[in-house]
Amino acid sequence: APQAGLEPQTHWRGGLSSSCSRLSFPLSEHQHLRYNPLRGSWVLVSAHRMKRPWKGQMEKPPEEDIPRHDPTNPLCPGSRRANGEINPNYESTFLFDNDFPALQPDAPDPGAADHPLFQTRAARGVCKVMCFHPWSDITLPLMQVSEIKTVIDKWAELIEELGPKYPWVQIFENKGAMMGCSNPHPHCQVWASSFLPNEPHLADLNQKMHWSSRGEVMLVEYARQEAERKVRVVLENDSWLVVVPFWATWPFQTLLLPRRHVLRLPDLTSQERDALASVMKRLLTKYDNLFEISFPYSMGWHGAPTGPHLKEDMSHWQLHAHYYPPLLRSASVRKFMVGYEMLALEQRDLTPEQVVTSSFFFFFFLTSVFTTWPLP
Secondary structure (H helix, E strand, C coil): CCCCCCCCCCCCCCCHHHHHHHHCCCCCCCCEEEEECCCCEEEEECHHHHHCCCCCCCCCCCCCCCCCCCCCCCCCCCCECCCCCECCCCCCCEEEECCCCCCCCCCCCCCCCCCCCCCCCCCCEEEEEEECCCCCCCCHHHCCHHHHHHHHHHHHHHHHHHCCCCCEEEEEEEECHHHCCCCCCCEEEEEEECCCCHHHHHHHHHHHHHHHHHCCCHHHHHHHHHHHHCCCEEEECCCEEEECCCCCCCCCCEEEEECCCCCCHHHCCHHHHHHHHHHHHHHHHHHHHHCCCCCCEEEEEECCCCHHHHHCCCCCCCCEEEEECCEEEECCEECCCCCHHHHCCEEECCCHHHHHHCHHHHHHHHCCCCCCCCCC
C-alpha cells in the first residue's frame, strides 16, 4: 500500500483559504510533489535545480546536411531494404512491415509458469513502419498542412485495419538520434499487440476510476480546466488544445487533446483532422524554433483499447497524444532520467508553468506561426 501522503486527494478544498494557501507557497520556488492522474503516480518538482552549474555531457547538434534522396537509405523511394525488397517510388506516405519486428503474429506460447515469481505470457503482434514523405531532408513541421492531414488519415486507417484483431495499436514517432532514431528519414512506427501494454493499462484503469468517482471523462474535464485557467496552454484552436500538463516530467513535454469527447483517431471528423494537422504543424514548428534545431522528441497516440474492447463501453477514455522532448536548457543539454528517477520517483527541474511563461519558450510560441529553423 502507498505510504500516507502519497495517495491522491479524494477531497478538494475550494474557496479563499485554498487560494491563499497557494499564494503563500510559490510553486516556482519550493520543491513539491504533483500527481499524475493518468498513471496514478507522483512527480517531484524541484525548480531551484535549474540554478546549478552544468558540467555534464553536452550533446552534439543534429545532423543538418541530410541528402534529399540517398539510394543507400532503406527508407527512400526505390531503395532496397534489409529483406531484399525494393521500395516503390512513392510520392506521399509509404507503409511496410518492419524488417526487424519486435512482435510477430505467429510467435509460440511459452506455456504455463511453474512458479508465481517466474511468469510468462504469449506476446504476438505486428510491427509496421510508415514513411511520412519521400524526402529524407524534411520533417513534419516542414511539411504542408495537407501532407500532415494525409499522415493523420493513414494513422486512422491503421487503427481501423489492426484494431479489430489487436487490443492495442501503438502509433509512435522517435525523432532525432537523441531519442534512438536510427534513420533521419521522416517516419513513425506502428506496433499492434495481443496484450494491453503497461502505460495504456494504467491509463485505462485510472480514467475508469475517475469516471466512476466523478462522473466525468478525466481528460475532458482536464482540458476544460486548463482552457479556463490559461496557465499551461501552449496552443489551441477550435478543435484542439495543447498544454504542458500539470504533471509533466520532461522539460518541454506537451499533451495534445481534442476539445470534444473522442475515443479513437478514426472517430475524428474531416474538419477535426484538418485542425489537428494545423495544430501539429504549429507545435512542431515552435519546438524547432525553441533552440533553433530540428527538435528531438518521442511522441505517441493513446486512444481507447481495441480488439475485444471494441464491444465494451469505453466512455471513460479520451483520445490524446503525448510529446516527450529530452532537451532541458539548450540544444546541447538534456534531461537525464537516472539515479533518483530510476530508483525512487520521477523528478523535473522547472515547473510546467515556468516552461510556458519563460521568455524563450513563450516568445517562440507567439512568433510567426509557420516559421521554422532552419528555413526550408
